[in-house]
Amino acid sequence: MAGVPSPFKSRKPKAPSPLPSRVRVPVERAIEHCRVFVDGVALPGEYTPAAAQQALREYGRGFVWVGLHEPDEHQMTTVAEEFRIHELIVEDAVQAHQRPKLERYDDQLFVVARSVNYRDHDEVDDKRQIISTGEVQMIVGGDFLITVRHRAKLPNLAYTIGEDQELVELGPVAMAWKVLDMLVDRYGEIAKLLAIEVDDLEEMIFTPDSQFDIDRIYMFKREVLEMKHAIAPLSDALSAMINNHKDLISKQIRSYLRDVNDHELVVKDQVKHFDERLTSLIDASVAKVSLQQNKDMRTISAVVGMWAAPTLVAGIYGMNFDIMPELHWAFGYPFAILIMVAVVGGLWLWFRKNHWL
Structure with missing residues (x-):
């Protein structure tokens, strides 16, 4: 009826509510340690990245070591802005699926290495956990070292290595060398354990009338291949650090890196030999069956x-x-x-x- 308002009022569609913004986790959550080293000595206490930079300006010397554990993009970007790190490094550090390598960005080095951990096969339920790998990334600058850890089981490096005053005096590159040395030493320890396992498998296969489990051979074959893929490319990165970038790496540190590279090549050859032996054991076990x-x-x-x-x-x-x-x-x-x-x-x-x- 004209002039009579309708009892059903038209309703305007509601505007969709804005999506909640992604919660940004504070950068402090990803920082395991942030220490300042001056004249070979670690200053007491922990710092924020900004406070550490301020301390360096006050002393006029020294360097900062920041340890990060699986940072997200926001956390890594915040640290990168503080230390003026190249944006491509930030992307690689967050993705954490890098093969061992060495890259240079102006006066900064980006080093990636893989950590390897070993657990006895009788101690694990999932046989894929016998050998597990992680990733350790290091960003080395003139007055800072940033280590990024992804699924890598390492001690608190800043406190473990930072007690060596002579090493600290050599600067961030020396600390990066020590981290690589610790990783490669761990490779050697695991290679010795694998040697015992492979010897046991050989004895089991070639003993007359012995009962053996061929699945165990396949299991170790898979784990050895995983370790091989994790450590093999590191020798190229170490060779690049020894032969190139002499303006950033001193002669003394290059000699230390040469020793690490020698050890890494030995372990690399051992793991390759394990792989070949296990292949032979698989052939022998199939023939025996x-x-x-x-x-x-x-x-x-x-x-x-x-x-x-x-x-x-x-x-x-x-x-x-x-x-x-x-x-x-x-x-x-x-x-x-x-x-x-x-x-x-x-x-x-x-x-x-x-x-x-």
Whole structure:
């Protein structure tokens, strides 16, 4: 009706509520340590990155070591802005799926290495946890060292290494060398443990009439391959640090890195040798299983053959014919039994002579 307001008022659609902004975790959550080193000595206490930079300006010398644990993009960007780190380094540090490498950005070095951890196969439920790998990234500048840890099990490095005054006096590059040295030493320890396991597997496979689990060989083959892929590219990065960037790495540190590279090459060759030995063990175990199966089939065939002989005799004398040899003979039954025993005995002797039984 004209002039009468409708009882149903038109409703304007509500504007969609804005999505909640992503919560940014404070950068302090990702910082494991932030220490200032001056004249080879660590200043007491922990610092924020900004306070550490201020302390360096006040002393006019020294360097900062910041340790980060799995930072997100916001946290890493905040630290990068404080230390003027290249944006490409920030991207790699957050993604954390890098192979061991060395990259240079102006006067900064970005070093990536893999950590390797070993647990005995009897101690784990998931056999993929025997060898686990993590990632350690280091950003080395003139007055700072930033270490980023992803799934890597390491001690509190700033406190562990920072007690060595002579090493600290050599600056951030020396601290980065020490981290690499610790990682490679761990490679060597794990290689010794793997050597024991591979030796045990060889003894198990090549011992006559031994029972073995071929799945265990495949398991260690997979774990050795994982370690091989984790440590093999590091030698190229170490060679680049030794032969290049001499304006950033002193001659003394390069000599230390050369020693680390030698150890890494030794472990690399050992792991490669383990891989080859395990491949040979797989071939040997498959051949041994095939031989055992052939032996079992011969034994089964011999047993079936011995059972077939008395069955044949019983089948002949079980035929419904009235005129048959020895059918009405009083000793026919024991004679048939004697024939069966004699045939089975003869077959048994023949199979034994030919090693079928």
